[in-house]
Structure formats: C-alpha cells, structure tokens
Amino acid sequence: MRVLVTGGGGFLGQKLARALAARGKLRGQDISAMELVDLAAPAAIEAPFPVTGTAADISDPAQVGALFASKPDVVYHLAAVVSGAAEADLDLGLRVNLTGTLNLLQAARAAGNEPVVVYASSWAVHGGDEPDPIHDGLELNPQTSYGAQKAIGELLLNDFSRRGLIDGRGLRLPTVSIRPGKANAAASSFMSSIFRDPMEGRPANCPVPRDFPVWHTAPRTVIGNLIYAAELEGAAFGTNRCLNLPGRTDTIGEMIAAMTEVFGPEAEARITWETDPVIETIVKGWRTALVPGKGAALGFAADASFADSVRWFLEDDIRR
Amino acid sequence: MRVLVTGGGGFLGQKLARALAARGKLRGQDISAMELVDLAAPAAIEAPFPVTGTAADISDPAQVGALFASKPDVVYHLAAVVSGAAEADLDLGLRVNLTGTLNLLQAARAAGNEPVVVYASSWAVHGGDEPDPIHDGLELNPQTSYGAQKAIGELLLNDFSRRGLIDGRGLRLPTVSIRPGKANAAASSFMSSIFRDPMEGRPANCPVPRDFPVWHTAPRTVIGNLIYAAELEGAAFGTNRCLNLPGRTDTIGEMIAAMTEVFGPEAEARITWETDPVIETIVKGWRTALVPGKGAALGFAADASFADSVRWFLEDDIRR
Numbered sequence: 022m023r024v025l026v027t028g029g030g031g032f033l034g035q036k037l038a039r040a041l042a043a044r045g046k047l048r049g050q051d052i053s054a055m056e057l058v059d060l061a062a063p064a065a066i067e068a069p070f071p072v073t074g075t076a077a078d079i080s081d082p083a084q085v086g087a088l089f090a091s092k093p094d095v096v097y098h099l100a101a102v103v104s105g106a107a108e109a110d111l112d113l114g115l116r117v118n119l120t121g122t123l124n125l126l127q128a129a130r131a132a133g134n135e136p137v138v139v140y141a142s143s144w145a146v147h148g149g150d151e152p153d154p155i156h157d158g159l160e161l162n163p164q165t166s167y168g169a170q171k172a173i174g175e176l177l178l179n180d181f182s183r184r185g186l187i188d189g190r191g192l193r194l195p196t197v198s199i200r201p202g203k204a205n206a207a208a209s210s211f212m213s214s215i216f217r218d219p220m221e222g223r224p225a226n227c228p229v230p231r232d233f234p235v236w237h238t239a240p241r242t243v244i245g246n247l248i249y250a251a252e253l254e255g256a257a258f259g260t261n262r263c264l265n266l267p268g269r270t271d272t273i274g275e276m277i278a279a280m281t282e283v284f285g286p287e288a289e290a291r292i293t294w295e296t297d298p299v300i301e302t303i304v305k306g307w308r309t310a311l312v313p314g315k316g317a318a319l320g321f322a323a324d325a326s327f328a329d330s331v332r333w334f335l336e337d338d339i340r341r
Numbered sequence: 342m343r344v345l346v347t348g349g350g351g352f353l354g355q356k357l358a359r360a361l362a363a364r365g366k367l368r369g370q371d372i373s374a375m376e377l378v379d380l381a382a383p384a385a386i387e388a389p390f391p392v393t394g395t396a397a398d399i400s401d402p403a404q405v406g407a408l409f410a411s412k413p414d415v416v417y418h419l420a421a422v423v424s425g426a427a428e429a430d431l432d433l434g435l436r437v438n439l440t441g442t443l444n445l446l447q448a449a450r451a452a453g454n455e456p457v458v459v460y461a462s463s464w465a466v467h468g469g470d471e472p473d474p475i476h477d478g479l480e481l482n483p484q485t486s487y488g489a490q491k492a493i494g495e496l497l498l499n500d501f502s503r504r505g506l507i508d509g510r511g512l513r514l515p516t517v518s519i520r521p522g523k524a525n526a527a528a529s530s531f532m533s534s535i536f537r538d539p540m541e542g543r544p545a546n547c548p549v550p551r552d553f554p555v556w557h558t559a560p561r562t563v564i565g566n567l568i569y570a571a572e573l574e575g576a577a578f579g580t581n582r583c584l585n586l587p588g589r590t591d592t593i594g595e596m597i598a599a600m601t602e603v604f605g606p607e608a609e610a611r612i613t614w615e616t617d618p619v620i621e622t623i624v625k626g627w628r629t630a631l632v633p634g635k636g637a638a639l640g641f642a643a644d645a646s647f648a649d650s651v652r653w654f655l656e657d658d659i660r661r
Binding site: 111115119123148149150151152157158159160161162163164166169172173176177179180183184259260261 | 431435439443468469470471472477478479480481482483484486489492493496497499500503504579580581
C-alpha cells in the first residue's frame with residue numbers, strides 16, 4: 022500500500038501524513054511507503070514506513086508523471102492555489118487547479134492500477150443562484166475562480182472514475198479552523214488567524230463583522246474524514262463521487278465566545294476589527310449553511326462544537 | 342458588429358450563418374462581417390456583408406488567438422467533438438471540448454472588448470443521480486465524457502463572465518432533430534437519421550426500441566434560440582449564465598407517427614430495428630424529460646410538435 026500526497030508540505034498534508042504514520046494502515050493493508058509532494062520538498066516525518074519528500078510542480082505533466090512511476094495505491098490530491106490567490110491571478114489558478122488536477126488524473130490513468138484518488142474540493146463550489154441552505158444535489162454556482170476550478174476538478178474526477186481509470190472520491194471541505202502556522206492567501210485565512218494568533222500572543226485582524234457566519238470544521242475532524250474517504254468503497258458514493266462534508270455554522274462572535282470559554286479572555290482583546298472590502302466580497306459569496314445529508318449518511322464525521330476545535334488546537338498545535 | 346462562429350462548417354453553424362445573413366442585424370446593429378471557422382474552411386454563404394471561411398483548430402491557442410485579432414463582438418462557440426467520439430477517445434474530447442473552449446475564452450479575454458459568447462452546451466450534462474424529471478438548479482451529473490466536458494465549459498464560461506472578461510450565455514441544447522446531411526459520431530445521430538434517411542429514400546437503423554423517449558428540438562427552433570441568446574442582456578441570466586433550453590419529449594414511436602402523418606407511410610417502412618449496445622448505453626444515460634423553467638421564463642422558444650419538425654425539415658432541407 023503506497024500513498025502519495027500532493028500538497029504534502031501544507032498543514033493538511035502534514036497532519037494527514039502524521040495521522041497515516043500513526044495508523045500504519047490504510048484500506049486494511051500496511052502502508053509500505055509514502056511520498057509527500059509540494060513545490061518545495063516537504064520535510065520528512067517519522068513513520069514505521071519510508072517517507073520521502075519530493076519537490077514537483079503539478080502543472081507540469083512530466084513531473085506529475087514521474088510521481089506515478091511507483092504506482093501509488095492511494096493518492097491524496099490536496100495541492101491547490103488557494104482562493105485569494107486564484108482570484109488575484111486567474112492564469113495561476115487555471116494552471117494549478119485545473120491543468121494540475123487534469124495532469125494528476127492523466128498520470129493516475131497512465132499508471133494503470135486504478136488508484137484511489139481522494140480530492141480536496143471546497144464548499145466554495147457553492148454560491149450565486151443556489152437557494153439557502155445548501156442541500157445536496159443543487160447545481161453548483163461558484164462565485165470565485167477557485168470554486169469554479171474546484172468544481173471542474175470534481176467533474177474530471179467523476180468522469181475518470183466512471184470510465185474506470187481511477188477510483189475517485191471528492192470531499193467539499195468547509196473552511197478548516199483553527200489552522201496552525203502562518204496566514205496564507207486564502208480569503209478564509211482570517212477564519213483561523215483571529216483565533217490562532219491571539220492565543221499564541223499575537224494580534225490579528227478580523228475583516229468582517231462579529232455576526233458573520235462561518236461554515237467550518239476542525240483539522241482533526243477533516244483529517245479523519247480524508248482517511249475515511251479512502252477506506253469507503255467507491256461504489257458507496259453513487260454516480261457522483263463528490264459530496265459536501267459535514268461541518269458547523271457559527272458566527273465569528275460565537276466562535277470567539279467558544280475560544281474565551283476554553284482559553285480565557287486575554288485572546289479576544291488582541292483582535293482588531295478593520296473591514297477589508299476585497300476579502301468581504303469573496304467570503305460573502307460563499308455559503309454559510311449546508312445540509313450535507315449524503316456525507317452524514319455515508320458516515321463522515323461532524324464537529325460537535327467550536328470549543329472542541331479550540332481544545333484540539335491547544336492539544337495538537339500549541340502544547341504538543 | 343462582427344460575428345465569429347466556431348463549428349461554422351457544421352449543420353448548425355451553416356444554418357445559423359444563413360439566418361444571420363437573412364437578418365443582417367444582431368443586438369440592434371448591422372452585421373459588418375462574419376467569420377465561419379472549422380477544421381476545414383467552411384464554404385462561404387451569401388450575405389449582405391462579407392463572410393469568410395477559415396480553417397483553424399481550436400485546440401491550438403495560437404490559431405484561436407488569430408481569430409480574435411479582429412475583435413469579434415459576438416462569438417458563437419459551436420465547435421465540439423460529439424458524444425460518441427468523445428466517449429471513444431477521451432484525450433480528443435479533452436483537447437477540443439475542454440482545452441479548445443478554454444483557449445477560446447482566453448483569446449476572447451485577450452481581445453479585451455468583452456465579447457458576447459454564446460456557448461452550445463448540451464442536455465448531456467444531466468444524468469446519474471439527478472432526480473427525474475430534470476428541473477433547473479439540479480447538480481449536474483453527466484454520464485458521458487462529452488457531458489462532463491460540456492459542463493466544464495459552462496463553469497469556465499460563468500467564471501469568465503463573472504470576472505467581466507466576456508459576456509457569456511450557455512444553452513443546453515436538446516438533441517436537434519431532424520438534422521440534415523450525413524450521420525455523424527454523435528450517439529444521438531440516429532435520432533435524426535431514422536427520419537431524414539427514410540424520407541430521402543434511404544434505409545436507416547434504429548438502435549433503440551420504439552418506446553424510447555427523446556428530449557428534442559427542431560433546427561429552426563434552436564437557431565432562433567441561439568440568436569435570441571445573443572440579443573438578451575447578460576444580466577438577465579443571473580449568476581448562472583447557463584440554462585436548459587426548452588424542448589419536447591416524445592417516444593421514437595410517437596415521432597415516427599408524426600413523420601407518417603406529415604410525409605406518408607412509405608418512410609417508416611425503410612427503418613430497421615437492430616439494437617446497438619454501445620449506443621444504447623450512452624443514450625440511456627441521458628435524460629428524456631426536462632422542465633426548463635428559467636429558459637421559458639427568459640423567453641426561449643419551445644417546439645409545439647414533432648410534426649412541425651418534419652414539416653420544417655421538408656421545407657428547409659429537402660425542398661429548398
């Protein structure tokens with residue numbers, strides 16, 4: 022059982038790699054090797070099997086082809102240009118999120134072993150003319166280039182799966198909060214930084230009002246769901262291999278109250294409230310309430326509270 | 342007012358060109374020039390303005406870029422690898438239907454005049470887990486590579502329109518029957534040939550049973566709708582520029598009865614009934630009943646009967 026992770030240097034890729042190292046198994050088999058891929062070679066992690074870090078640009082078909090020479094059995098495709106960057110640079114987003122995903126699927130097809138491909142899509146595929154709340158089965162109407170490119174990846178994943186070239190599963194992730202590390206170019210970056218940075222003693226700005234609702238999930242929950250997606254049989258997904266993952270809706274104010282309950286009041290005092298019209302335009306185009314019936318029925322996990330997310334951040338990312 | 346038509350050598354492109362020549366105007370302005378593009382240079386048609394036929398391969402960005410040097414104001418993007426061919430050759434379909442459409446949108450963006458782009462999508466974007474009948478707003482779940490590629494083109498058209506790079510409108514055409522000319526690699530080709538060929542004195546085979554339902558529209562209706570799509574203001578489409586065109590559902594048997602009513606009984610006797618499992622698998626994945634509320638509300642035309650389609654075929658394609 023060989024595992025390949027694109028975006029393996031990112032925070033989700035690194036957390037996923039550590040979780041797989043701790044399990045040692047996937048789909049009932051021992052993991053024999055894991056390759057983490059990113060633009061810069063990811064740091065190796067400790068594991069009971071060999072782990073390699075490889076630098077590769079998925080927008081180059083030759084580099085992606087080389088990653089599949091070892092015929093990985095399970096591929097996690099997490100690499101992407103994030104929302105703010107894809108909105109600022111359409112060509113960059115198309116090159117990585119569209120062409121890069123197509124390159125990966127073509128390389129998986131060429132490998133010839135019908136690998137399981139778990140694709141990180143996003144709740145940003147929803148928006149526009151879709152009625153509220155978002156139920157399963159609504160026509161996707163993304164209002165960002167990132168969301169459009171993720172939705173295109175879903176269609177490719179479905180078609181390559183229907184043709185028996187891969188065994189794909191696409192998960193539309195809610196915004197993942199609280200992310201460790203540094204702020205990035207995702208328009209949703211503040212949805213983590215206003216909790217992470219104040220708890221770590223730094224100031225952070227919130228560019229939207231306190232009553233702004235957020236559709237979110239914790240890193241621990243989403244890593245569990247990414248592993249669970251590979252464990253399920255592909256046929257369980259039906260003819261549409263892509264689904265809305267469970268998540269929670271809370272306002273920024275409710276999330277701050279949960280942080281205060283778990284961490285104490287000193288963090289909130291470090292939050293500033295300067296609006297940012299560019300961020301606000303993007304995030305107001307995203308949906309804040311989803312009803313992911315199919316994901317729940319298939320057994321994907323939901324978050325019980327944002328207070329849990331705060332506790333897990335302290336356990337997994339600050340105090341570990 | 343300059344008009345560019347890709348797929349301009351095809352039967353829809355040729356009928357559209359003749360209809361535009363007869364009108365002389367589009368969007369309230371005199372047409373000053375029209376360029377018809379196809380893999381082989383289309384034959385010129387008579388018109389009160391210059392018409393050029395150009396050979397170009399839309400899968401080559403440089404060739405598409407050259408088409409936009411003259412900054413067309415309205416672009417009809419009809420060129421595509423049809424359903425049966427895209428199913429038989431995934432790479433060909435991806436190259437023309439996905440990359441070709443992206444090339445066209447990028448060239449339109451580079452032209453810088455925000456042209457109106459009317460995109461021929463297809464009812465083949467529907468299928469799989471979508472409930473019957475197909476209402477507007479359902480998540481697309483195509484069960485052919487052609488349908489997947491058309492749905493990807495829709496997402497790109499929407500995103501380029503949202504960004505103000507083009508003014509796009511996407512129409513999901515029902516199968517167009519009765520098409521003149523020869524059979525092609527579309528899995529739906531028989532839905533025209535079983536009427537066209539017997540009325541022209543040739544035998545034709547029907548690969549599906551008599552009770553097989555078809556979602557169809559007449560060439561005359563669809564040409565009117567393609568012109569109407571360019572005349573509407575883009576904002577009328579809302580945040581989703583793509584919609585299901587009106588059409589009709591009739592069984593093959595009902596369509597044959599309409600042909601007999603208009604043409605007489607001798608045509609039906611020339612139909613043979615040998616099933617074709619490859620064709621049947623593809624067309625059974627398509628939907629046969631749609632409820633195109635948005636298209637009807639915007640004023641797109643519907644067909645009143647298949648008998649009209651037979652009459653129009655005789656008037657426009659046999660007796661003209």
